[in-house]
Amino acid sequence: MNSKFQNISVEEIERRLKDAGVNPTTQRIAIFKYILCDADHPTADQIKSWADKNFPKVSLATIYNTLNVLVDAGLLRELNLPESDSVVYDKTLSEHHHFLDQQTGHLIDIEGDQIRVELKLKRQLKISEMDILLRGTQN
Amino acid sequence: MNSKFQNISVEEIERRLKDAGVNPTTQRIAIFKYILCDADHPTADQIKSWADKNFPKVSLATIYNTLNVLVDAGLLRELNLPESDSVVYDKTLSEHHHFLDQQTGHLIDIEGDQIRVELKLKRQLKISEMDILLRGTQN
């Protein structure tokens, strides 16, 4: 386990798209596969750079369209981190949080079971979601 | 306690600016006082709107300049929330987190002592900061 990058066949990618109600076009398959297998929290721009090297032509509009389609279908999540002006896309769908290495800029997934949060709220709040961003350095 | 808005004299504002090494100009005093006394997590645009009603002329560039000066001097913090394209400015300097009311869009400060976090990290990470954003509704 624990290899950050996995190998998923094109057929499997197609199946996942279809199951989510997304028409599996060439561009969508390529972009989704790239994000699932070869990328780590990429930005639209990073995806565009990769696409430019690996495809005859993919427009930036299509990158954004596709990302929005994938997010809306629940196949990706978008993260808006304070330190960056651009959204990063997250393939991990399970509840999890993030650690930002302040030296390298790397973003690391922290699974939900690694953080226990105890709320002693003064107000009566019904919490439906919680985003935690840790910052620091790695030994 | 607990009134969200407090009254601070212009002299006190000036003193705080000077103490932080910030030249207390007319515009800086006005903007800082507005944020400290009358605003709640405002955006640059909201500050501009208020300024337009209360001053002969304050340029948007000055709003941004001032906010950056105040942030750099440690007198304000800037928050970059996922749900908004614009930065909001936070007068609360103590360690705290935020609750976003998904119905009203209101942002509420959650003091640090209301959240206990227990980390069981698999990796060796040295955490220096932690941002927590809660989302939900209020009873």
Place this chain on the structure above:
DNA sequence: CATAGAATTGGAATAATTCTAAACTGGACT
């Protein structure tokens, strides 16, 4: 093959923020 709906495209539009270079201010020194 025809066709219609969906997807893709290039370029324009939008919006938050920063940059630039010129004009202004207010205190320090005559």
Place this chain on the structure above:
DNA sequence: AGTCCAGTTTAGAATTATTCCAATTCTATG
């Protein structure tokens, strides 16, 4: 009071991420 100057403010242009738009191209189905 008058001059000077560093620091501040200003208008408007520039930048950048993302969305919008209208035209073109695909693709699945009949």
